[in-house]
Amino acid sequence: MDESRVNSAEGIGADLHLELSGPGSGRAALIRALRDAVRGGRLAPGTRLPPYRSLAADLGVARNTVADAYAELVAEGWLTARQGSGTSVAERAEALRHAVRAPRTTPPRARGPRHDLRQGTPDASAFPRSAWLTSYRRALQQAPNEVFGPGDPAGRVELREALTEYLARARGVLTEPGRIVVCSGFAHALRLLFAGGVLRGPLAVEAYGLGFHRELLRAAGVRTVPLPLDEHGARVDRLGHERAVLLTPAHQFPTGGPLDPGRRAAVVDWARARGAVVLEDDYDGEFRYDRKPVGAVQGLDPERVIFMGSVSKSLSPAVRLGWMVLPERYVEGVLAVKGEREAWASVLDQLSLADFISCGSYDRHVRRMRQRYRSRRNRLVAALATHAPHVEVTGVAAGLHAVLRLPPGTERSAVKAAAWQGVALDGLAEFRHPDTDMPADEGLVVGYATPPEHAYGAALDALCAVLPPQVTACDPQPRNPE
Ligand SMILES: Cc1ncc(COP(=O)(O)O)c(C=O)c1O
Secondary structure (H helix, E strand, C coil), X not given: CCEEEECCXXXXXXXXXXXXXXXXXXXXHHHHHHHHHHHCCCCCCCCECCCHHHHHHHHCCCHHHHHHHHHHHHHXXXXXXXXXXXXXXXXXXXXXXXXXXXXXCCCCCCCCCCEECCCCCCCHHHCCHHHHHHHHHXXXXXXXHHHHCCCCCCCCHHHHHHHHHHXXXXXXXXXXXXXXXXXXXXXXXXXXXXXXXXXXXXXXXXXXXXXXXXXXXXXXXXXXXXXCEECCEECHHHCCCCCEEEECXXXXXXXXXXXXXXXXXXXXXXXXXXXXXXXXXXXXXXXXXXXXXXXXXXXXXXXXXXXXXXXXXXXXXXXXXXXEECCHHHHHHHHHHHCCCCCCCCHHHHHHXXXXXXXXXXXXXXXXXXXXXXXXXXXXXXXXHHHCCCCEEECCCEXXXXXXXXXXXXXXXXXXXXXXXXXXXXXXXXXXXXXXCCCCCCEEEEECCCCCHHHHHHHHHHHHHHCCCCCECCECCCCCCC
16 A cells, blocks of 8 residues: 555544655654654644554555554654554654754745835734624534534625625625625636636726736736826726726725726726726725725626725734625636635634624724824824925825825935835835837835834834935935945
């Protein structure tokens, strides 16, 4: 027998997967396989091995072969045998393991920056652990047994119902549970739509956006056509023969403004006239500070807009839960691409999120974080007004990041100077579509949600210290080293 699964039927001893292959007798092969399992760390110190009889039966070898192999490994120090309690992996096997292990080849993990002001992440220290645990426990206790079978690709109905109510109330989305498909986030939604062939390009996108999303679309064979931006958002009047347009209407990513109301209506008119579809990326719609929330474009025409969101900004990108609100004609196609079973979003997490939303914890958390981020935003604006009054800050009415506008020719060196001082952030160039012909905007994208609360003040001081000084005609160089 080459490969056997060893299962201790009596409930004692480890469940092992051993490969008895290579030269030598059954005894030699078993010794080698057990030694490799301990050495490789698959069998941890203290692990109880199956009794001779059951291992012999599972492997199809004689009982004595197993007894001999165990005895040999006890003599070598890999295993210990004690009267009445069977054979276990020796505690000192750990030391042996290190002694014989090949030298480490992977480099040690790089330390993160001292001040992390990269956009994209909420304050990880603020994850609502105990409220999430309460919801998780309740969801688990109340879940019917069928929950532990294969999941529905549309997502749990409990979550789709909770989202229907929440998205209508908080974002002005008009839908019903049957038109929501749960996924693992916005990126997954894009993949389902384009890699799965539900939609085809060319796809118009904003001239500034996440390169990661452009890359994902390129890999799916979709050509993206950049739409220039101005102070009213994307120039939707430039839309032509594209089949779809992807927008961040509530808070343009990364430049920060909302899409002008006239343009919201215009883009829906374009989609109706062309038989096209608007993709609405509502990545941080809950975090609006200065005005009443900007509702979803989807509310203008649920048959022409696909609305997508996730908990990546509101809770954590680690949860990997998102949603697509679909016009009816796309539901079947998206479900077909997902397949017969849920393969992405844990059903238990879906139930926890359903509970978390229904019991009010989600609203409470968003309100608490909105206050926290508003205060951080205010501190950023105040610090800049004091230490760098020449730097204009934009895009701060909403979201988790701001844009610090820089004079032409200074962005690259400012990003480098910041990195030099341990401040991690991106320049606007990072987000620019390679094919756009709009004049380049220069600036720093500052994610003010990322550092934990206690580290934010120091991060702000460090940021202010690396900003380029006021540039005059004869002094185009920033003050910091490259
Ligand atoms: C522009 C934009 N869209 C969408 C998302 C959400 O992505 P996901 O749901 O795949 O984590 C993010 C990041 O959180 C983002 O910055």
